[in-house]
Amino acid sequence: MDEQALADIANELYAVPLEEFVAARTAAAKEAAGADKELAAAVKGLPKPSVAAWAVNMLAQHEPDVLAELADLGSRMRDAQASLDAQSLRELGRERRTMLASAVDTARSVVQQQGRVISDTIAADVEETLRALTADEGAAEAVRSGRLLKTLSADGVSAAELEGTVAVPDALPAPSASPPRRPALASVPARKERPTPERTSRPKATKPRLEAVRQTPRPASPPALEKAKAALAEAQAEEARTNGLAEELQEQVEETRSEIDALVQEAAELRERLKAAEEQLDRARKQLAATAAEAKQALREADKAGRTVMLARERVLRLSS
Template sequence: MEDEALADIADRLYAGSLDDFVAARAAAAKELARQDKDLAAAVRGLPKPSVAAWAINMLARHRQDVLAGLGELGSRMRAAQDSLDAPALRELGRERRIMLADAVDTAKSVAREQGRSISDAMASDVEESLRALTADEGAASAVGSGRLLKVVSADGVNDVDLDGVVALPGLLPATPSVRPLTAPPHDLKPGASKTPGPRSIGPKSTTPGAATARTRTTAEDSSEPKPTKPRLEAVRQGPRLASPPALERARAALAEARAAEEEALRLAGELQEQEERMRAEIAELQQQAVELRTRLSATEESLDRSRKRLAATSAEAKQAVRAPGKAGRTAMLAQERVLRLGNN
C-alpha cells in the first residue's frame, strides 16, 4: 500500500465538505477496491472529523498564513520559556490572546464560506487547538496538516499525544526546528551549495559492474518493508534540538504561569475599578430617580388641585353665564309692571 497515495486521498477527503465526507470516502474506497484492496480498506478506515476539527482543517487549507503566524509566535514563546524571560512571556501572552481571537474569527469566516456555521462551543474548541499549536511542535504539525480529527490540547511541558487526534499521524510533514541556526554548518563554505550530496558508504568503484551492483542493492533495499516508526518519531521527522531538562521546563512553565497570573491580576484590578465607577454611577442615577419621583409626586398633587379648582371655576362660570339672562327677564317683568301701573 502506497503511503503517498493514501495521504493524497486523505488530503482530498479532509479538504472537502463535512456533510459529504462519508459519501466521498465510500466512493473513493469503492473505486480503489478494483485495483488495491488494502488501500481501499485504509481509505474506509479514515475517521470523520468533528465540526471544530473540520473548521481548523479549512483554516489550514484556505488561510495557512494564520497558522504560520501562530507557529512563529509559538517558537518565540518556547524560546522565552527556555531563557526564563518572564517579561517577554507576559508580552507574548498578550500577543497570543489577540492573535488567537483573530484566528478564531477567521476560522468562523472560512467555515461560513464553506457552508457551515461555528457555534461558540465549537469556537472554544478551535481556540484550544490553535493554542496547542503555539505550545507544542507535534500539535503544530497536526493542526497544520489539514487532517485534524478532534480537539488537540497542550500544556507546554509534556509532549502532545496525537493518538486519534490526527489522521495518518505517521505521515505528517516534518516539523522545522524552533530555533534557526545562527551560523551555517562548519562544513559549508561561502558560496557552496547547502544541499548535501550523496554519502559514500564504501570504496568508490568506477567499473560498470560495480555501478550496476550498487543500483541493484539500492533497489532491493528500497523494496524491503520499512520498520514502523514510533508515533512521535514519525511526527517529528525534522531535526529538533534537545529539549531542556525537566526542571528547566518546569521553571519555564512556572514563569509563564506567574506572568499569566500578573496579567490576570492587572486585568482584575482594572475590572474592579470599572465596577466601582459603575456602582457610583448607578448610585447617583438612583438618587436622581428618587428626586425625580418626589418631584413627580408633588407635580401630580399640584395637578390634582388645579383640576379641582378648574372644575369649581367652570361651575361658577356656567352660573355666571346664566345670570345675565335671569336678570334680563327680571328687568322685563319689572318694566311691564311699571307700564301697567302707569296706565291705571
C-alpha cells in the same frame, strides 16, 4: 500500502464540506478498490472529523497563513521560555490572545463560506486547538496538516496528546529541531565522583579560608544547576500564563461590568416606560368607566325619550280620529 497515496486521498477528503464527507469517502474508497484493496480499506476507515476539528481543517485549507503566523509566535514563545525571558513571555502572551481572537473570527468566516455557522462552544474548542498549536510543535504539525480529527489541548509544559487526533499520522513531517523549552534532565552529565577520603582528609593549610577555597575549586553540581534552571523556566512560564489568564479575566470582568451597566440602564428605562404605561392604562380604565357610565345614562335617556315619542304619537292618532 502507499502511505503517501493514503495521505493524498485524506487531504482531499478533509477539505470537503462536513456534510459531504461520508459520501466523498465512499466514492474515494470505491475508486481505490480497483487498484489497491488495502488502500481502499484504509480510505474507508478514515474517521469523520468533529465539527471543531473540521473548522480548524477549513482554516488550514483556506487560510494557512493564519496558522503559519501562530506557529511562528509559538516558536518565539518557546525561545523566550528557553532563555528565561519573562518579560518577552508576558508580551508574547498578550500578542497570542490578540492573534487567537482574530484567528477564531477568521475560522468563523471560512466556515460560513462553507454554508455552516459554528456555535460559541465550537469556537472555544477551535481556540483551544489553536492555542495548542502555539504551545507544542507536534500539535502545530497536526493542525497545519489539515487532517485533524478532534480538538487538541497543550499547556506548554507537557507534550500534547496526539494519538488518534490526526488522520494518516505517519505522513506528518517530523517537528523541526529547535532548542528544548526547558533543560532536559536526561541530558545532564553524570554526577562527578566525590573526592576520595585521602584527598579530603588532608590537613588544612594555614592560609585564610577564602584563599583555600579559591585554590581548591568546589566540585560542580550540574544536575542541581540544571534542575534549578528547569524549575525557574517552568515557574516563569507559569507566571506568564497566570498573568495572561489574569489579564484575560480582568478584561472579561470589565466587559461584564459594562454589560451590566447597560442592562441596568435599560432596565431603569423599561421600568420608567412600564410605570408610564401603567399610569396611562389606569387613566384609560377610569376614562372607560366614566364613558361607560355616560353611555348607560344616555341609553336610559334615549329609551325614556323613545317612550315619550310613542305616547305623543298615540295621542296624536287619537285626536286625529
